[in-house]
Amino acid sequence: MNKFSIACAALLGATGLLAGPSFAQQEVKQEAKSTSGQAKVSPVTQAQLNAADKSTTNFLLTNGNYAQTRFYPAKQIDRDNVKNLHVAWIFQTDVKESLETSPIVVDGVMYVTTSFSHVYALDAKTGVQLWHYNHKMGLVTTYCCGPNNRGVQVLGDLVYLATLDAKLVALNAKTGDVVWKTDIADPELGYSETMAPTVIKDKVLIGTNGGEYGIRGFVKAYDAKTGKLIWTFNTIPENSVGVWATKDATGRDMHRNIQAEKDQLAKTGDPYQKLGGGVWQNPAIDLATNRIYFVVGNPSPDLDGSVRPGDNLYTNSLVSLDLDTGKYVCHLQYIAHDVWDLDAVSPTVLVDVKGKDGKTIPGVLHAGKTGHIYVHDRKDCSLIRFSEAMVPQENMWVLPTKEGARMLPGANGGVEWSPIATDPGQGLAYAINLHQPMTYQVENSPYPNGKLWLGGAFKAIPGEAQAGNITAVDYNTGKIKWQVKTPEPMIGGILATAGGLVFTGEGNGKFAAYNSSNGKELWNFRAGAGVNAPPSSYMVGGKQYIVVGAGGNTQVDFHRGNNIIAFSLN
């Protein structure tokens, strides 16, 4: 210590406020990885992934297959015997926080993730832990809506994970050791990752969160072997102005003040650099045409449109790209210049649909926060039809005000990030819905250097009841086939199976099976914590299992837990 600081210490000491010498505790770092066994998996081939929709043993992709149908082809568990479903095992993770993982199963080994980007490899038959990867989180994480992670994907002998501190990590599938790691974006600017990567043909595809922080969104493709960046598609093009659309995709007037926006544009120019446009969920991939389809989230700031003139392309849109190059193919914007955060998050699904002229063509489905299921032509992204509203819509599109304007749906939708399921044989799409009456309030502030930038607030209205639904929609007509009411808003996901069933969970801990043709409840289980994650299914030793995470949810504040629960018949 030099003289100066001694003097200071003495001075401060005299005031009686100085700390005695304090020594840093020798920190005992928890091992980043603990292995209790090896995961005996053979490398996953691209051919296996391409045929994932036909596999009755594995569950290889977050939404079941590249088309993201969430239709599982095994039918050992069916409408007659589902009442006998019981717990096969429960695995307790080390993290009691929001659980949104989609379990992936390869050769009897299950990979699940938890909040804060942990990964576990489990024996899918017994629930015994094989290894645990505990990601050493960077100092700065900036995320919206919970420290969630929605899962991994496996290709070859690598497990791919995207982390809350915006890193892409490849782990050894057998041991959980890090093979490579790369920075996706800077968390200090508001970027974070919660989605599972999609891996295809030696490319790892990943979007980003950050639409609440004034990021510029993207989808990136990395080399699966090395982690080297191959291409970047900015979800916000340099010309984000568009066509000054006054109506949304369903034809309703959005009450834009186009002249005021044009004046603003003349003054401040194109706002593309801080315009948001996160991509929260996985792209669907058309293997025949080599195209990917995904949806882009809200513009930044969420509720204040005054600082971002124009349509804010490609926010709130379906977008298609060429897989090899990342080049734009087509888009359709659901809501231009959104000021309600009623954006596009739930993952797209590729199924054949009836076109406008009644002929069957390749289609794309997306369940919007607006509460509609949108049906598109895969060729040019154009909208064929949209479903009846699955939730009450009121006062759309009233503009947010200083005092707060009431509008339904609330800002979580409709349908949140929750993936839908489909049963292409029945032509049905199954979505889980939220009904949360809210007011939309606007405030104005300049870009805050990567800080929370909402441009106002959405508030649940105290005293107004919230609820949810499970809704089956006929995507060839847009009509609702059946609907089950739930006491709370629903967030998580749903799975359909060839056994004629759909499985989904609620925030109150209920996990249930329904007849997929009429919505009749056939079995249920009480998990204790919110079941707010998408279920998966698989087979080991000739037995079909259903597995789901029960860990509650941060965003809708459902009771937290740390369970992965697998069910099977006797």
Place this chain on the structure above:
Amino acid sequence: MRGKFSFGVCGIAALAALSIACITPLRAQSAQSIEQKTQVCAACHGADGKPADKTIPVIWGQQAGYLYIQLRDFKRGDRKSDIMQPIASSMERDEMQAIAEYLAQKPWPDLGQPRASKDVADRASNANRSIGCTGCHLDQFQGDGTIPRLAGQSREYLTKTIADFRSRARGNNPGMTDLMLATAPDDLAALEEYLSGL
């Protein structure tokens, strides 16, 4: 200095002058340990983590990412404070991060603030349900990363900083300003009392 500063803060200002005088030469020493660098903080933020004045925030056991971002914001001038800006202005990024990590590992002090009554707690949890504070501040208001812990923070500091968010005197997070403006003053008062007693 802003009019809302109370009498007690004059003492802090004097301490600030003192600390700044000390901190500059301290910086000159590259081999300075973190303990030494943070000794100066103790004058105000407390030698045992309990702040010397109720309007000064607890920083022991606070989330490291949050502490770093605040120091960064003080330095950039994004967060205004006559006291903290000069202290942070001489720090480099690495140093701020090291200090943040160090302070985050310290135990959160018990300020002995009373638990809120049931009425107040109910009002606070209704306000929380409406805005969804725990959607970001997490279960039990423990925070994570760049989101601060609020549980057990000094009530007077919470009152001050929430008022500063509302008036934009604290302008380093317009998102929090919007949310505070969208919450009724009575609800905020209940939240302050409730959070401090956690």
